[in-house]
Structure formats: structure tokens, C-alpha cells
Amino acid sequence: MVDHAIQLCSVSRRYGSGDSAVTALDQVSLCFPVGTFTAVMGPSGSGKSSLLQCAAGLDRPTSGSVTLGGVELTKLTETRLTLLRRERIGFVFQTFNLLPALTAEQNVALPLRLAGRRPSRAGVREALRQVGLGDRARHRPHEMSGGQQQRVALARALITRPAVLFADEPTGALDSCTSREVLGLLRGMVDRDGQTIVMVTHDPVAASHADRVVFLVDGRVNGELVAASADNIAARMTELEAVPC
Structure with a gap:
């Protein structure tokens, strides 16, 4: 049996009510297996951000269920x-x-402090070393490039050893060379450490680093590609964007 990190079952998300209601997700069912890298793509307004927010527990579905490691998020209290x-x-x-x-190491340690846990300095330094910033622990954000700041953000996200890492356009503010470096880090986290990653992106090159690409159109799943090239992903996106309203 495949071990799924996240499962969405018939998830719908509607905003507003009556004639002005907007359906962002419409009966979406998806599974994200443990230790895999999934990219989510689709035209503007397809529901990508709503999918990420519901899957990550940042927003509650109007109907359906979201399960993380056997825990149904939709049944939990806010606390x-x-x-x-x-x-x-x-x-x-x-x-x-x-x-x-805050310095890089203080930014990385912040999630642990917010959770009431005492961060290990050695653990924080190791997290920075894993993203190639072992020598930047005492630097503040303004003393680092955009790519280095995103690496700090990655270390911060991973310091709690999360079951799932959600990434929303993680390379959108980076140049192409730095983007490849960050995507290589994400790919390595999956291959080396068995990390589960779900990434929303509009970039076919970024999506080509994933194991599979799930496509959304009008809040519904519209197929997927496995181990696809950037050219194949771009061609699929062109088809989806050409579909008349």
C-alpha cells in the first residue's frame, strides 16, 4: 500500500454566497505519496493557491476532507x-x-522558539550547512543575496523536520541561475532525505524538477505528467491556456 503524506478527498472551496459565490476548488481528490516531489500548475485562476492553502491547513474546505499522516485536518480545532x-x-x-x-541562524531558529522549544545551536548550524550557508549564520538578510535569503527560508522551513514542505512559487523572485540552485536543493531533499514537497509554480522549468506535475483548470484536476521535460510541461500548459472559456 502506498504511504500518502497528504490526501484530499472531494475537496471543494467556495468563497462568498448566492449569485456572487466563486468556486475555487471543485471536488478535488488527490494523493501526495511520502518522499515525492509534486508540482501543481494551471492557468491563472485555476485554484492552485486554494489547493495549497487547503492542503496545508491554512484554509478550511467548504466540503470534503484533507488528511495529513492519518490526521483529518478538517476535524481539528483552530488551536x-x-x-x-x-x-x-x-x-x-x-x-x-x-x-x-535577525541573523540567519536566529531566523532559522524562530519556528522552534514559537513552538516553545529550545533550539539547538548545532542543529540550526547544520540546517544552514545543508542549504550551503554554513558560513552565513551571523549575517542578516540585507547582507545576503535573494538566493541566499531563500536558502535561509528553506532551512527555517525544515528545522522542525516537517512531514510535508509546501512551496508557493519559491523561485518566482530569483534569477534563472539561482532558481536552478534552489530547485536542486529541493530535489536533493526528496532524493536524499525522503522529504515530501508540494510546489505551486507557473514555471515549466521549475516543474520539471518534480516527480509529477498535476494540472488544474477551473478548480478541477485536469490530468498530470510524470517525469516530464520542461518542453512537454510548457506544451501542456499552452493547450490548457488555449481552451476557450
């Missing part, structure tokens, strides 16, 4: 859901969201 996110889910965003007054 329990917050604790679960802190302990079992990591987040990386396009904007690095580092605190400018």
Missing part, C-alpha cells in the same frame, strides 16, 4: 490545527519572509 502546522508542515514562499533584524 490543534495551529500546533499541527508548526510541528508537521513547512512553508516556503516567493517572498522570503525573513525578519530583517
Whole structure:
């Protein structure tokens, strides 16, 4: 039996009510196996961000269920859901969201402090070393490049050893060379450490680093590609964007 890190069963998310209601997700069922890298793509307004937010417990579905490691998120209280996110889910965003007054090691240690845990300095330094920043522990964000700041954000997301790492356009603010470095890090985390990663992206090159690419259109799953090249992914996106409304 395949071990799934995240399962979505008939998940719908609607915003508003009556005639003005908008359906962002429409009966989406997906599984994300442990130790795999999945990219989520689709045209603008297809529901990518809503999917990530519901899967990560940042937003509650209107209907359906989301299960993380056997725990159904939709049944948790807000307090329990917050604790679960802190302990079992990591987040990386396009904007690095580092605190400018803190050093790299202080930014990395922050999730542990917020969870009431005493961070190990050796553990924090090891997390930075794993993303290639062992010599930047005492530098503040303004003293680092965008790529280095995103690496700090990655180390911060991984310091709690999350079951799933969610990445929302993690290379959107980076140049192509730095993007490849960050994507190589993500790929290595899957291959070397068995990390589960779900990444929303609009970039076929970024998506080609994933094991599979899931496509959304109008809030519904519209197929997937496995071990696809950037050219094949781009061609599929062109087809989806050409479909008339």
C-alpha cells in the first residue's frame, strides 16, 4: 500500500454566497505519496493557491476532507490545527519572509522558539550547512543575496523536520541561475532525505524538477505528467491556456 503524506478527498472551496459565490476548488481528490516531489500548475485562476492553502491547513474546505499522516485536518480545532502546522508542515514562499533584524541562524531558529522549544545551536548550524550557508549564520538578510535569503527560508522551513514542505512559487523572485540552485536543493531533499514537497509554480522549468506535475483548470484536476521535460510541461500548459472559456 502506498504511504500518502497528504490526501484530499472531494475537496471543494467556495468563497462568498448566492449569485456572487466563486468556486475555487471543485471536488478535488488527490494523493501526495511520502518522499515525492509534486508540482501543481494551471492557468491563472485555476485554484492552485486554494489547493495549497487547503492542503496545508491554512484554509478550511467548504466540503470534503484533507488528511495529513492519518490526521483529518478538517476535524481539528483552530488551536490543534495551529500546533499541527508548526510541528508537521513547512512553508516556503516567493517572498522570503525573513525578519530583517535577525541573523540567519536566529531566523532559522524562530519556528522552534514559537513552538516553545529550545533550539539547538548545532542543529540550526547544520540546517544552514545543508542549504550551503554554513558560513552565513551571523549575517542578516540585507547582507545576503535573494538566493541566499531563500536558502535561509528553506532551512527555517525544515528545522522542525516537517512531514510535508509546501512551496508557493519559491523561485518566482530569483534569477534563472539561482532558481536552478534552489530547485536542486529541493530535489536533493526528496532524493536524499525522503522529504515530501508540494510546489505551486507557473514555471515549466521549475516543474520539471518534480516527480509529477498535476494540472488544474477551473478548480478541477485536469490530468498530470510524470517525469516530464520542461518542453512537454510548457506544451501542456499552452493547450490548457488555449481552451476557450
